[in-house]
Amino acid sequence: MKLHQIGELELLREVRKRFSSYSKINGSSVIVGIGDDAAVIAPQKEKILVTTDMMNERIHFDLSFTSPFHLGFKLVSVNASDIFAMGGRPKYLFLNIAMKKEEDENTFWKMYEGIFSAMNIYGVSLVGGDLCATENDMVLSATIIGAGDKVITRGRASVGDKIYVTGTPGDSACGLEILKRLTDESKEIIKNLEYWNNSHKNIGVLEYWSNELKNTIDWDIAEPLLRRHLMPVARDSAEIANYATAMIDISDGLFIDLCRICDESNVGARVYLNKIPMSDEMKKTAEIMKLDSIHLATSGGEDYELLFTAPPEIKFEIRNSKFEILKTTCIGEIIEKDRVVVDKSGKESALKTEGYQHFGTSG
Amino acid sequence: MKLHQIGELELLREVRKRFSSYSKINGSSVIVGIGDDAAVIAPQKEKILVTTDMMNERIHFDLSFTSPFHLGFKLVSVNASDIFAMGGRPKYLFLNIAMKKEEDENTFWKMYEGIFSAMNIYGVSLVGGDLCATENDMVLSATIIGAGDKVITRGRASVGDKIYVTGTPGDSACGLEILKRLTDESKEIIKNLEYWNNSHKNIGVLEYWSNELKNTIDWDIAEPLLRRHLMPVARDSAEIANYATAMIDISDGLFIDLCRICDESNVGARVYLNKIPMSDEMKKTAEIMKLDSIHLATSGGEDYELLFTAPPEIKFEIRNSKFEILKTTCIGEIIEKDRVVVDKSGKESALKTEGYQHFGTSG
Numbered sequence: 001m002k003l004h005q006i007g008e009l010e011l012l013r014e015v016r017k018r019f020s021s022y023s024k025i026n027g028s029s030v031i032v033g034i035g036d037d038a039a040v041i042a043p044q045k046e047k048i049l050v051t052t053d054m055m056n057e058r059i060h061f062d063l064s065f066t067s068p069f070h071l072g073f074k075l076v077s078v079n080a081s082d083i084f085a086m087g088g089r090p091k092y093l094f095l096n097i098a099m100k101k102e103e104d105e106n107t108f109w110k111m112y113e114g115i116f117s118a119m120n121i122y123g124v125s126l127v128g129g130d131l132c133a134t135e136n137d138m139v140l141s142a143t144i145i146g147a148g149d150k151v152i153t154r155g156r157a158s159v160g161d162k163i164y165v166t167g168t169p170g171d172s173a174c175g176l177e178i179l180k181r182l183t184d185e186s187k188e189i190i191k192n193l194e195y196w197n198n199s200h201k202n203i204g205v206l207e208y209w210s211n212e213l214k215n216t217i218d219w220d221i222a223e224p225l226l227r228r229h230l231m232p233v234a235r236d237s238a239e240i241a242n243y244a245t246a247m248i249d250i251s252d253g254l255f256i257d258l259c260r261i262c263d264e265s266n267v268g269a270r271v272y273l274n275k276i277p278m279s280d281e282m283k284k285t286a287e288i289m290k291l292d293s294i295h296l297a298t299s300g301g302e303d304y305e306l307l308f309t310a311p312p313e314i315k316f317e318i319r320n321s322k323f324e325i326l327k328t329t330c331i332g333e334i335i336e337k338d339r340v341v342v343d344k345s346g347k348e349s350a351l352k353t354e355g356y357q358h359f360g361t362s363g
Numbered sequence: 364m365k366l367h368q369i370g371e372l373e374l375l376r377e378v379r380k381r382f383s384s385y386s387k388i389n390g391s392s393v394i395v396g397i398g399d400d401a402a403v404i405a406p407q408k409e410k411i412l413v414t415t416d417m418m419n420e421r422i423h424f425d426l427s428f429t430s431p432f433h434l435g436f437k438l439v440s441v442n443a444s445d446i447f448a449m450g451g452r453p454k455y456l457f458l459n460i461a462m463k464k465e466e467d468e469n470t471f472w473k474m475y476e477g478i479f480s481a482m483n484i485y486g487v488s489l490v491g492g493d494l495c496a497t498e499n500d501m502v503l504s505a506t507i508i509g510a511g512d513k514v515i516t517r518g519r520a521s522v523g524d525k526i527y528v529t530g531t532p533g534d535s536a537c538g539l540e541i542l543k544r545l546t547d548e549s550k551e552i553i554k555n556l557e558y559w560n561n562s563h564k565n566i567g568v569l570e571y572w573s574n575e576l577k578n579t580i581d582w583d584i585a586e587p588l589l590r591r592h593l594m595p596v597a598r599d600s601a602e603i604a605n606y607a608t609a610m611i612d613i614s615d616g617l618f619i620d621l622c623r624i625c626d627e628s629n630v631g632a633r634v635y636l637n638k639i640p641m642s643d644e645m646k647k648t649a650e651i652m653k654l655d656s657i658h659l660a661t662s663g664g665e666d667y668e669l670l671f672t673a674p675p676e677i678k679f680e681i682r683n684s685k686f687e688i689l690k691t692t693c694i695g696e697i698i699e700k701d702r703v704v705v706d707k708s709g710k711e712s713a714l715k716t717e718g719y720q721h722f723g724t725s726g
Binding site for chain 2 (some may be wrong): 031032035036037038039040041042043044046048049050051052053054056057058059060081082085086088093094095096097098127128129130132133134135136137139141143145151153154155211247248249264309360
């Protein structure tokens, strides 16, 4: 059925019914959930963290290779990531969803499955939101309210602190490069991979265009990169927050986001290019597709990895987080003023930023 | 300058600079405002109220007669109204704004002026948000976090309670009917009325189309109706909340929203048509334009008046609120089961709902 055949009230009633159990994850603290003029949450002893992010069709996502499930999953992850980046725990989710009237009901429910799948990982409750029609592009926004006592801003990095990054930046941007090159048939395959979890089907190979010729890339190489782009899991900062002096999540690119820490903390940074962790899959794909792996890792956006600083006496390596084993790598140190990169040969040069900016022509 | 010539970061920096004073209204309680991954608010002793609402171009607003100032003002009011409707006080504002890259900088700043003008009325601080590009229609959403101890839901109306409404419902819907009929020249006049406050200019008359003939309507009659539609001030419930048993703000229509109270409270309602307060301006306009005034008052949307129930021993008439004198009228009573209207002659009939519903074909 099309959305306009169902109507807003019936859809909201159904959302409320289907997912009422999810509203109880943070149980007793939600006094009034979906269905009144506003949601009501019990008084909070900890500090309250709030973030909101928008995802617009044709700007943030391309429906030719993005499934509604992935879209919903990513919407929640992107916002959860912001709460983690402050050292907090995401708790309550509010959604604003605008879809075309002619959209199929299925798209709506698949998106909700993605949303609830991500909520489940982070332990977040859906407490409210708004649902409405749009004349053309789909627009999604989410607000997450979190809690935390020790809040890590971008503004407290000190000279001498080490700079760390979680995971392997560049995977998401590399995943997007693959997606953009895929043949229509391979895009369809990706879009229709129902539940993309650890027991997913091995597709064998994916076809992509290279100089107007069809080429193939192994599923095993492409899969972790596509997954990181399409359904990123935000990094839980619970343990990191005990030691970090400044923190940000990488949404626009490692270097541009590092510069934000430098700006707010009024410090400089030295980064060693050969220390920046890169996944084998990303390096292999970059080689096959003739992409610059260093550029992907330092300027690719949407990593949703945590970038943080910590005093030199703290040693990070592999830390367990609530829902994953989190690899953490030291990539440099905070210095007084300049922002420099050191290449393999030990030569220093100025750090150049280049990342995504809305309305902007370049960084 | 066009937005894409300025860039997102520069715009955000400018928002932060121009309006930093507004972030201090709720002063000490905002620990981290605009500019980090998430906003941080001090722990709250009261219950936390959260609401979020979206406004989409061509669905919720028509830029042929809506100025960016009015748009910004209304975005804040609509959300503040939801917090008041729960008996709370709006405190913190988060914005999601998506505009075309080619949009003029002026549109952006005029909208912010409207936003800040409304924030000023409600004593709300801007604490965070997201700014991004869109391929076509403008999309705005806002989240307001409020606080309150006594929360008034829709679910506690009791048999015997009286039903009250603030202001004069139907004004906003009547204002929209005028706007839709205006000539292009008159639409331009309305759109360019810079600051629409009590000392506004008297335009004399506005021209509108009626059966393909140009007609005029006095500015004095049209103005309060246009204002209620274009820049509604939400009703402060501070005093009402001391007595109300159930409350909602009228966004979709008096009758449909009354039915929501009935649904959630599991009760019926009897409404006396001749008791429903209607403004002289609305009645006059309805007569001139051959509109059904009762229909406008009972089914017109976007009133942003408060509709509430209270025990019969409480008498409401005119109550002062923080920023206005609020007229409150008793229009009926809560009964056990049926939903009925009583006409002038005393005849009862079933209450019929008809209000706006997204994706819906009719009510």
